[in-house]
Amino acid sequence: MLPGVRPLLRAGRFSSALLSLLIVASACAVAQDEPAVIPNPAKIARAAGEFALGRATTIVAVGGDAEARGAAATLAEFFRKTRGLRLAVAAGEARDGEINLRRDASSASGAEGYRLEVTPRRIEVTAATRAGLFYGGITLWQLIAFSQPREAMTIPALSIDDAPRFAWRGLLLDSARHYQSPQFILKFLDAMAAHKLNVLHWHLTDDQAWRLEIRKYPRLTSVGAWRVPAGAGGRDIDPATGRPRLYGGYYSQETVRGIVAYAAARAITVVPEIEMPGHASAAIAAYPQLAAIAAPATRVPADWGIYDNVYSLEDSTFAFLEDVLAETIALFPGAYIHIGGDEVVKAQWLQSARSRALMRSLASDDPERLQTYFTQRIGRYLESRGRRAVGWDEVLAPGLPRSAVVMSWRGIDGGVAAAQAGHDVVMTPTSNTYFDYYQSQDTAREPLAIGGFLPLDTVYAYEPIPPALDSLQARHVLGTQGQIWTEYQRTPRNVEYMVFPRLVALSEVAWTPREQKDFADFRGRLAKHLARLAVIDVNYRRLTP
Incomplete structure (x- = not known):
């Protein structure tokens, strides 16, 4: 049952019909908050909180990896063209407050798969290839609600493990x-x-x-x-x-x-x-x-x-x-x-x-x-x-x-x-x-x-x-x-x-x-x-x- 409903039910303050309406309305609100990612990822798990994305956010190519730098540059261009966000691109160590792209050749997600982790502190995309990093970034782009003003964009905290079915x-x-x-x-x-x-x-x-x-x-x-x-x-x-x-x-x-x-x-x-x-x-x-x-x-x-x-x-x-x-x-x-x-x-x-x-x-x-x-x-x-x-x-x-x-x-x-x-x-x-x-x-x-x-x-x-x-x-x-x-x-x-x-x-x-x-x-x-x-x-x- 949804939070806050059970105590009110015990107190006898709702009729069964009103309770049904409340549950349906609350479920619809939850459904509206669910990430509408297309194509649907293989695994997705929601977490508490959200990451605040702003003009000062940087896309970091972790370790200066060339493939990560290439993916970061393309994603920055994509965000600029579609959302008007001019995100800087940098190379270095992963850090809080930023979007971190990490290429890991040992990643188990395959040639085009990725892992995306969004926390209130930072965002990390990990993949074996530039393609995987780019796809993780595309999922990130989709997670931004397009109704949000450019000055107050947020991304829900979650983790996604994803890879394509077909090559x-x-x-x-x-x-x-x-x-x-x-x-x-x-x-x-x-x-x-x-x-x-x-x-x-x-x-x-x-x-x-x-x-x-x-x-x-x-x-x-x-x-x-x-x-x-x-x-x-x-x-x-x-x-x-x-x-x-x-x-x-x-x-x-x-x-x-x-x-x-x-x-x-x-x-x-x-x-x-x-x-x-x-x-x-x-x-x-x-x-x-x-x-x-x-x-x-x-x-x-x-x-x-x-x-x-x-x-x-x-x-x-x-x-x-x-x-x-x-x-x-x-x-x-x-x-x-x-x-x-x-x-x-x-x-x-x-x-x-x-x-x-x-x-x-x-x-x-x-x-x-x-x-x-x-x-x-x-x-x-x-x-x-x-x-x-x-x-x-x-x-x-x-x-x-x-x-x-x-x-x-x-x-x-x-x-x-x-x-x-x-x-x-x-x-x-x-x-x-x-x-x-x-x-x-x-x-x-x-x-x-x-x-x-x-x-x-x-x-x-x-x-x-x-x-x-x-x-x-x-x-x-x-x-x-x-x-x-x-x-x-x-x-x-x-x-x-x-x-x-x-x-x-x-x-x-x-x-x-x-x-x-x-x-x-x-x-x-x-x-x-x-x-x-x-x-x-x-x-x-x-x-x-």
Whole structure:
């Protein structure tokens, strides 16, 4: 029973009905005081008192450790941008009155876990890595009530022991169908970091655009990054030139390096996707000699759908792709390079004498074997450069390099088959992770979307480990990610609206122990969490009853 109630009850001063109301009201007050941390930590214990956070508070990198200093600097920037707090960063011994970040390589919390202790005297975050220290700091940021004035911020005393369930917790951002500014992407990375997500899968090339500067092949961006706007049909004519105005943009290598560094400071790895062998129309428009047919289209297509255009299987085309991948590898230091592999139409290969001869040499009359050959060759090249290929589940076939990672998007069967064959997998089924689907069945009140219906509770209910996998096979499930394809999301505000708060739900799927998930509890915490999204200027969809 709550403090103070039992003595009054003994004194006979409350009726049973009034007592019930008091207990409910008191319980609600306690619930309102509970930390609304998202994703929900593995272990949390409240204590007495609170820590007063003020302008004089310093973030201390204990012992001057370089990783702790890096985490401290990023957290200080995060607090400044989101709360207007300019916290100093220092190196030295842990001390009272400060936020102390301590890197301990022997920490039992794992590569991304942390321990957070808040007392009225001091705050300590302990972790084995910079990522863990940063995540502990993000939890600390969430513990500050956003209704508090900047001059009187407090953090409740507690201890948290926390670590993620999955190593891959991500989001695909499609910058090919519609271009987003570098400034938006940096803001988007902050929003991801606020939810302890650690992979930005950056979709940079497709039929409708090539967005990545490749210096050896400048036409990829001078031609491939520009098209007539989707649906315009060339009707918007520039009177100065007499030609349709073009839509587009691309990311210079300098810009990409800045984005990758910004992400890394927030414990986010950027995984680039260079689509192949299909979804190649923009590249072929720039360099028609890459096509499998003699007379390909020479304009970047404006509308959506699956196009027939594929890269040829000539050695010269593989030389081009290896050149592209070499420059890509130099820009993205992570272990993974996504090579697409989805929705490959084989018709143009069957028109090619070279492709038909290759099928004969492979002793096969199945054009699917040509894609296997293609994937094997690109996969071996990436392995030779110390990288792992990632592909959509169509790449799964005998002979796929063992290091390759499979993304299971057409349901879960591809992920099951890949894990049973010994491949690592990332579970991305349309049924639970495609954020380009409508959030309501009342579609007239929603932004235009590609179709489908994916409400918040369906995202939260997702379990990334399929029941068909045994415990050893389940270890191949690296994690999960959301997808925001942007055929119909032309503005950054629309992108945010489609992603949030569904990505918030998926962050808890990827981080929190399965047995601790509870949608009613999550929704209660989310109602408070929306104030944080507002502070970082995220255009989220409001909750509906």
